[in-house]
Amino acid sequence: MAATPKRPTIKQIAEETGLSVTAVSYALRGERVSAATIERVQAVADQLGYSADPVARALRGGRTGTIGVLVGSLADFWQQTLAHAVQRELRTHGLHTILADADGDPAEELALAARLAAQRVDGLLVAPIGPAGGDWAKLTERTPTVTISGRLPGAELAGEVAFDQTTGVGEMLRHLHSLGHRRIAVLSWAVEASPDRPTERAVREQAATLGLDCEIVQCAYSLDGSRPLALEVLERADRPTAIFCLSDSIAYGVLHGCRELGLQVPRDISVVGFDDHPLSRLVDPPLTSVNWSIDRTARAAVGFLVDYLAGDRGDHRVVIAPTMVVRDSSGPAPS
Amino acid sequence: MAATPKRPTIKQIAEETGLSVTAVSYALRGERVSAATIERVQAVADQLGYSADPVARALRGGRTGTIGVLVGSLADFWQQTLAHAVQRELRTHGLHTILADADGDPAEELALAARLAAQRVDGLLVAPIGPAGGDWAKLTERTPTVTISGRLPGAELAGEVAFDQTTGVGEMLRHLHSLGHRRIAVLSWAVEASPDRPTERAVREQAATLGLDCEIVQCAYSLDGSRPLALEVLERADRPTAIFCLSDSIAYGVLHGCRELGLQVPRDISVVGFDDHPLSRLVDPPLTSVNWSIDRTARAAVGFLVDYLAGDRGDHRVVIAPTMVVRDSSGPAPS
DNA sequence: CGCCCTATGTGAATCGTTTCAGTTTATCGT
DNA sequence: ACGATAAACTGAAACGATTCACATAGGGCG
Numbered sequence: 001m002a003a004t005p006k007r008p009t010i011k012q013i014a015e016e017t018g019l020s021v022t023a024v025s026y027a028l029r030g031e032r033v034s035a036a037t038i039e040r041v042q043a044v045a046d047q048l049g050y051s052a053d054p055v056a057r058a059l060r061g062g063r064t065g066t067i068g069v070l071v072g073s074l075a076d077f078w079q080q081t082l083a084h085a086v087q088r089e090l091r092t093h094g095l096h097t098i099l100a101d102a103d104g105d106p107a108e109e110l111a112l113a114a115r116l117a118a119q120r121v122d123g124l125l126v127a128p129i130g131p132a133g134g135d136w137a138k139l140t141e142r143t144p145t146v147t148i149s150g151r152l153p154g155a156e157l158a159g160e161v162a163f164d165q166t167t168g169v170g171e172m173l174r175h176l177h178s179l180g181h182r183r184i185a186v187l188s189w190a191v192e193a194s195p196d197r198p199t200e201r202a203v204r205e206q207a208a209t210l211g212l213d214c215e216i217v218q219c220a221y222s223l224d225g226s227r228p229l230a231l232e233v234l235e236r237a238d239r240p241t242a243i244f245c246l247s248d249s250i251a252y253g254v255l256h257g258c259r260e261l262g263l264q265v266p267r268d269i270s271v272v273g274f275d276d277h278p279l280s281r282l283v284d285p286p287l288t289s290v291n292w293s294i295d296r297t298a299r300a301a302v303g304f305l306v307d308y309l310a311g312d313r314g315d316h317r318v319v320i321a322p323t324m325v326v327r328d329s330s331g332p333a334p335s
Numbered sequence: 336m337a338a339t340p341k342r343p344t345i346k347q348i349a350e351e352t353g354l355s356v357t358a359v360s361y362a363l364r365g366e367r368v369s370a371a372t373i374e375r376v377q378a379v380a381d382q383l384g385y386s387a388d389p390v391a392r393a394l395r396g397g398r399t400g401t402i403g404v405l406v407g408s409l410a411d412f413w414q415q416t417l418a419h420a421v422q423r424e425l426r427t428h429g430l431h432t433i434l435a436d437a438d439g440d441p442a443e444e445l446a447l448a449a450r451l452a453a454q455r456v457d458g459l460l461v462a463p464i465g466p467a468g469g470d471w472a473k474l475t476e477r478t479p480t481v482t483i484s485g486r487l488p489g490a491e492l493a494g495e496v497a498f499d500q501t502t503g504v505g506e507m508l509r510h511l512h513s514l515g516h517r518r519i520a521v522l523s524w525a526v527e528a529s530p531d532r533p534t535e536r537a538v539r540e541q542a543a544t545l546g547l548d549c550e551i552v553q554c555a556y557s558l559d560g561s562r563p564l565a566l567e568v569l570e571r572a573d574r575p576t577a578i579f580c581l582s583d584s585i586a587y588g589v590l591h592g593c594r595e596l597g598l599q600v601p602r603d604i605s606v607v608g609f610d611d612h613p614l615s616r617l618v619d620p621p622l623t624s625v626n627w628s629i630d631r632t633a634r635a636a637v638g639f640l641v642d643y644l645a646g647d648r649g650d651h652r653v654v655i656a657p658t659m660v661v662r663d664s665s666g667p668a669p670s
Numbered sequence: 671c672g673c674c675c676t677a678t679g680t681g682a683a684t685c686g687t688t689t690c691a692g693t694t695t696a697t698c699g700t
Numbered sequence: 701a702c703g704a705t706a707a708a709c710t711g712a713a714a715c716g717a718t719t720c721a722c723a724t725a726g727g728g729c730g
Contacts, residue, residue: 007453007477009686020710025688033708049473055393055455056686059715066433066454074419077412077614084409087436096450098401099434101422115431118342119401120390142342223613252617278558279412282587284619344716355680360718368678391716394685 008048016044058120066096068116072129074101075222076249078275085298110134117143123305130194146305159304159316168290168322169202180333181242187219188246226253241333248273266331286327343383351379393455401431403451407464409436410557411584413610420633445469452478458640465529481640494639494651503625503657504537515668516577522554523581561588576668583608601666621662
């Protein structure tokens with residue numbers, strides 16, 4: 001092992017200046033000591049390249065300046081972008097990010113969050129897959145937590161960013177209905193894990209209202225996960241006339257599958273998504289989707305957490321409204 | 336503030352069992368104490384839901400089980416995917432990830448890495464923008480560091496994953512040359528920050544060899560960053576016949592710009608990328624690019640770091656070879 | 671029976687920082 | 701000039717886990 005030089009400590013500064021460790025600690029934050037001392041300590045600290053050890057500080061009970069971010073699956077492009085937006089937003093508040101990725105497994109979520117909390121993060125931002133169980137009460141009462149689109153059983157929240165799934169699903173289904181589609185396959189991630197997510201419930205309810213024949217199909221998150229499934233659905237005898245993907249990432253895989261089978265979208269079949277990823281306007285054909293503003297989401301979530309940490313216990317809940325974005329991947333149902 | 340119940344500590348277990356803190360510490364790792372004691376301690380620990388505080392452990396000097404990952408810009412889709420692949424790979428080794436994002440600013444990189452190191456990560460994985468300066472010597476001799484495609488001035492590395500940029504650039508330029516293109520605009524990120532990156536140097540050299548007129552243009556990373564720039568380039572009187580984007584993300588923005596101006600790709604102009612993001616085969620038209628295997632990259636980088644942490648000081652360097660992927664976005668130069 | 675060795679356990683220091691509770695000066699008002 | 705008070709600074713105890721050095725007891729063996 002290479003010789004490992006230690007980083008400078010407060011103790012070294014104390015020796016260098018002839019002061020006590022205590023005095024140096026105060027001086028570094030400019031309190032309780034004379035201006036002359038502060039200056040002298042600063043000079044030595046700068047020269048040594050000193051910076052306080054966040055680990056020691058955390059142990060003593062202070063803030064770590066780090067927020068844990070837990071996402072359901074980084075394989076999903078939208079969530080990748082969300083993670084980026086959140087990280088960027090946190091940075092504007094001088095906060096750092098520890099990112100964890102449940103990788104599509106709801107059973108992992110609580111464990112990962114606990115691990116994050118054990119790292120002494122100041123707060124948690126959780127975009128969960130779904131209420132797969134576990135009791136978040138203990139965790140969330142110890143660590144301020146803001147959720148993004150999802151429920152955490154037993155959790156006591158510092159804030160909540162919800163998506164109006166009902167309206168979003170409704171608009172999309174009405175759009176498809178108005179184009180004449182009656183038999184629709186809905187590709188959803190995480191159905192097995194939590195069969196009664198609000199999104200799926202909304203799909204069932206609205207489909208019933210509109211008289212649509214909607215089959216909900218379990219689907220892996222990633223591009224490569226949705227393609228084979230799409231192939232299977234597309235090759236059925238009674239192929240649906242439209243496929244409603246509950247994430248744009250899934251839709252990309254479906255588009256790819258259609259291409260492989262020589263199916264023209266939207267002539268032969270309509271394919272629509274549900275997050276409106278930035279690339280959805282560039283794929284072929286440009287994807288009809290429902291937009292949930294990533295920037296607004298990230299800003300709200302981070303804002304709630306920062307407010308809470310600053311002691312503001314106000315009303316920390318917002319519902320992000322969907323925006324229907326009709327592009328070229330949806331068209332009249334083939335007769 | 337809500338009552339904040341403390342997490343269980345080793346001390347509580349000691350009181351509960353009537354043992355000393357020391358004995359409990361040993362018992363928890365199954366050393367030096369009688370089997371009966373181990374069992375008793377385990378029982379109490381389980382019942383209390385005890386897990387060791389990573390912060391305290393880190394302070395004492397042990398491993399944290401956390402790796403810092405620093406990427407040049409999470410706004411880039413390829414780097415997003417890389418970050419995901421790396422995180423996933425780290426997880427298979429039982430390691431956690433702290434992700435930092437320099438957001439396109441090379442001047443931030445060293446500071447962010449230092450901050451990561453101060454968090455007591457066991458190692459660092461750095462995919463830098465470029466050698467914007469700073470001295471990485473002190474940091475890297477304290478914290479094992481593996482680079483992914485980039486040089487860190489003064490760094491002493493635990494491993495290195497390099498991309499054979501020269502070959503990649505060469506193949507792409509020859510491809511364009513063979514299609515009759517002679518006037519090419521090269522859109523690069525981070526030119527200002529480090530004008531002599533290996534990639535740009537390779538472009539200049541190979542262009543000279545082939546007799547190509549290549550202009551290198553500074554470009555922001557993101558989709559929205561490259562679009563306006565593309566518009567500017569495309570509206571010139573002596574418009575280049577091909578645009579070579581040094582990242583697929585940039586190419587996506589350019590494609591968007593072309594569409595706005597009513598330019599057909601590749602009939603009116605060819606557009607090619609340089610990472611081969613998974614979505615590049617789905618955009619319209621499918622993008623010609625150069626593939627660097629993200630999985631191989633992530634696996635190699637993480638492998639090097641894990642080996643190093645295990646004490647293996649072997650040869651930790653690999654060069655990832657490019658694979659030219661010709662799709663539909665490149666065609667014969669218009670006459 | 672006396673000696674040493676092992677098994678099992680404990681006390682205390684350590685990591686780097688913060689902070690409570692003092693202690694020493696110097697200064698001020700009366 | 702004297703006690704009160706404030707300013708400047710220090711000691712020591714936390715935070716939670718690890719680990720070195722030591723203590724105690726019992727067992728084995730000549």
